[in-house]
Amino acid sequence: MSYYGGVEGGATASRTVILSSRGDVVGRSEGAATNHWLIGIDECVRVVHEMLVDAKKNAGIDPSSPLKSLGLTLSGGEKMKFQQEMEGALRRLHPSSSLSYTITTDTFGSIATASPRGGIVLIAGTGSNCQLVNPDGSVYSCGGWGHAIGDEGSAYWISQRAIKVVFDAEDGLQEPEHDVSWLKKTVYDYFNLKTRSDILPYLYTNFQKPVIAGLCQMLAKDGKSDRLCRSLFYAAGEVLAKHIRAIAPYINHDMLSVSGGLPIVCEGSVWKSWDLLQDGFLHTLYPPGSNPVHVQEFSLLRLTQPAAIGAAVLGAKKVGDKLPIDYSTHVTQLYHFASSE
Template identity: 25%
Template sequence: MVFVGVDGGATKTLAVSADARGNIIGVGESGPSNYHVVGLDGAVRNINDSVKQSLAPVKMEVADVVTLGLAGMDTRHDFEVFEREAVNRILGRKVFVRHDAEIALVGATRGEPGVIVIAGTGSVAGARNRRGEYARCGGWGYVVGDEGSAYFLGREALRAVLWAYDGRGEQTVLTEKVMEALGISSPDEIVRKVYVEKMSVHEIARLAPLVTEAAKSGDKVASSIVREAARHLALHVIALVKKLGMEGEQPIKVATVGGVFRAGEVIIKPFKSFLEKRYSVEIVEPEFPPAIGALLLSYMLSGIEVSEEIVENIRRSYPKHRLYA
């Protein structure tokens, strides 16, 4: 039996194949498989390409079980479309389709129940309870979601600079930092940067470190933005714990992933403290990357317990395949 896990993102797709005991056979890498980005045919092609590469060492064409963790599977409609028009073309006898946050969670906690909060350019959270039920929260994009993300931090920084300028907000070191970063000489030129030069979501998100740095240096306005981000990220967790009835599973494992959390204690401390008002939580560093999470799900969804042996075999064998390359 060969099991495959696929981490399909908006820029690339990673596949990892293993035998029933966690010994990794091969890995594969190809282009994007977010079907909103490359279409259904493009997604199928890139997924199969990465799966084939991962199977090459054993000269197989089709895996027994494939679990796809796909970016862009944001609505029920996305799942319906993908299941109806793409799944039967994937090179697996049995194929499972999952939200990308779910495979990230399973990788992070190596299959144990818990919550994952991903705060990169955007933000989203996912949780699995003891019964294997999954739910997501957030991830609704930069216009109507992504609270607590790097984009959120960057946008609030721009707003804070304008508020200090027009008299609605307190003075902040962000004014100087943001003006320097954008190469402008007056706060109101933010308007030109944002609307005329059309600053992208990524460019705005790239301002996030200025905010966390300013917060570390004691700037009140920046601190309050970072605390607000932390509160939003905690609200994602609280909603999921409630939705999945995980109150009885304390301490709750909470895996934190993404650039925003890499700012360290300045965000993690308030995040944790919001949660600790309600639950006993354990903040964990992710153990495995999302593709391994998808592989673990392939076992779990086939009724195979993720034993210590499997975990040890993966730990031992996956770095050789340069999955992070």
């Protein structure tokens, strides 16, 4: 029996699975963040190794026995230099991890978990990213540039905008479009602020992206009836849809005619608030009266299995093995749109 590992990495948490040659998940584990832009390569290697050891133990495999392949789809893992350094460090420090390595970005794992034919993944978690993989293997991207100049529509982006709306109102710089009282109280309560200056350590000295992004969960849970909070999520829906519009010209025609329409895999916790995103999302794709996106039908899909499975599939593919995967069990439909409906 051969075994194939997969690592799904992210800016907040990561997951690992081990598949048998029959395509069954035989081992699982979870770990901390693995985005090397945030934690560095050394820490990334440490977390991956610990998860892999735990997953092997969970599968009843001797940790000193190398896997046939290990696929790592990591947030921030698209650059060849990082891939080479990461593989080199794993081989040097932990030679019993795997015989083969495949390292790429996190979006690839999500798509490979949902379908063997490609599709779109639109990530809206701590950060955001969008990637199209066509059946012919061509790849097109939009976003994924991190919190400094990107992450539009993500939990961090929504949280940062909420803070700014409150502080701009307090400064008299920009009057909000709706009453700011609830949003101000929520921001102050989440960060335990006594004065506005108390926010500065969170933003600079002790900056942690997941901590800032965590505000979004409170906004989504308790802010459904607050008009200003709802406007933040509406704007997030708009900007997430703009990612789809950006890559739409490159979509292979074959993917537009499959059952259910264009598959869009929606990854990240922000999608749990689809009811708050929906109006902005659809209005941007299909604005009344002009310039609708040329996609006539699409399905928003949520993974029911970890994207680490797709990472393992990609790793197995590199060594020439095609695992017997039932992809229909990996997704559930969040939303379906057809222009005729």
